[in-house]
Amino acid sequence: MIADLPLWLSILVSAFVVLGALLTMAGCFGLVRLKSFYLRIHGPTMGTSMGGGLILLASAIYFTVTRERLVVHELIIFLFVSLTTPVTLMLLARATLFRDRVEGQIDVPRRPEKLAPKD
Amino acid sequence: MRRLLPHPILACFLLVLWLVLQQSAGFGHILLGSIIAIAVSAAATAVIPDQVIVKRPYKLLVLFAVAGLDVIRSNLAVMSVLFHPRPKPTAGFIEMELTLTNSFALAILACILTATPGSAWLEYDRERSTVLIHVFDVVDEDAWVATVKRRYETLLLEIFE
Numbered sequence: 663m664i665a666d667l668p669l670w671l672s673i674l675v676s677a678f679v680v681l682g683a684l685l686t687m688a689g690c691f692g693l694v695r696l697k698s699f700y701l702r703i704h705g706p707t708m709g710t711s712m713g714g715g716l717i718l719l720a721s722a723i724y725f726t727v728t729r730e731r732l733v734v735h736e737l738i739i740f741l742f743v744s745l746t747t748p749v750t751l752m753l754l755a756r757a758t759l760f761r762d763r764v765e766g767q768i769d770v771p772r773r774p775e776k777l778a779p780k781d
Numbered sequence: 782m783r784r785l786l787p788h789p790i791l792a793c794f795l796l797v798l799w800l801v802l803q804q805s806a807g808f809g810h811i812l813l814g815s816i817i818a819i820a821v822s823a824a825a826t827a828v829i830p831d832q833v834i835v836k837r838p839y840k841l842l843v844l845f846a847v848a849g850l851d852v853i854r855s856n857l858a859v860m861s862v863l864f865h866p867r868p869k870p871t872a873g874f875i876e877m878e879l880t881l882t883n884s885f886a887l888a889i890l891a892c893i894l895t896a897t898p899g900s901a902w903l904e905y906d907r908e909r910s911t912v913l914i915h916v917f918d919v920v921d922e923d924a925w926v927a928t929v930k931r932r933y934e935t936l937l938l939e940i941f942e
Contacts (some may be wrong), residue, residue: 685860688863689863704859704898708860711896733804737801748892751901751902759913771876771913
């Protein structure tokens with residue numbers, strides 16, 4: 663299959679896949695190695711933003727060339743991933759914030775006081 | 782017209798999404814896609830009661846280009862911290878005041894900041910219009926806030942308000 667591609671294009675596609683995989687792997691290492699929850703939430707973001715993006719871009723280029731028509735439905739994967747990660751992240755992070763505040767951790771910003779109702 | 786198509790932007794978006802998913806622009810796909818787009822956008826009034834107005838659509842492209850560049854930059858920055866033998870990022874919480882109040886603009890800002898490795902949108906307080914952000918590697922807190930305001934908030938304000 664890869665023989666159908668001109669050399670420069672197969673190099674480009676491979677480079678994108680390898681770089682994307684590297685970024686995702688770096689994010690996963692971050693998830694394992696970093697010390698606190700708030701630091702760890704930043705690791706997987708690399709996989710969902712540029713890591714995944716590059717792999718999807720490589721897929722789009724490869725199939726556009728080999729199938730000889732425009733293949734862009736990878737864009738939708740990227741779009742949905744970008745739209746849904748903030749939701750899970752906010753759920754997880756706010757649950758942790760809530761727990762840390764209840765436990766009285768010092769290094770967590772306090773819950774803002776409710777404003778007095780305007781008369 | 783308003784009653785049939787309360788959210789024209791959403792309907793167009795759904796139709797395009799449908800055609801891209803089907804990977805075809807045949808008449809049947811357009812017909813079925815239009816029916817779905819109109820039905821779903823009409824159903825969406827239950828959750829999006831207000832009309833969404835995009836004042837300067839071309840600025841959205843500028844916004845996405847800026848965000849894309851920032852995603853690449855911060856990916857490389859975070860990767861260089863992570864591949865360090867002993868990663869010691871100077872992480873911190875930043876509480877930021879926003880002038881932005883439009884829910885769609887806020888949602889887009891949240892998506893961009895979260896998609897950028899190195900910053901995560903944690904908690905928005907509508908009463909005070911502040912947002913709590915966790916930043917992976919803070920060098921200068923005020924400069925960070927100023928950058929977000931300059932790069933994204935002004936654009937979003939121009940687009941939505």
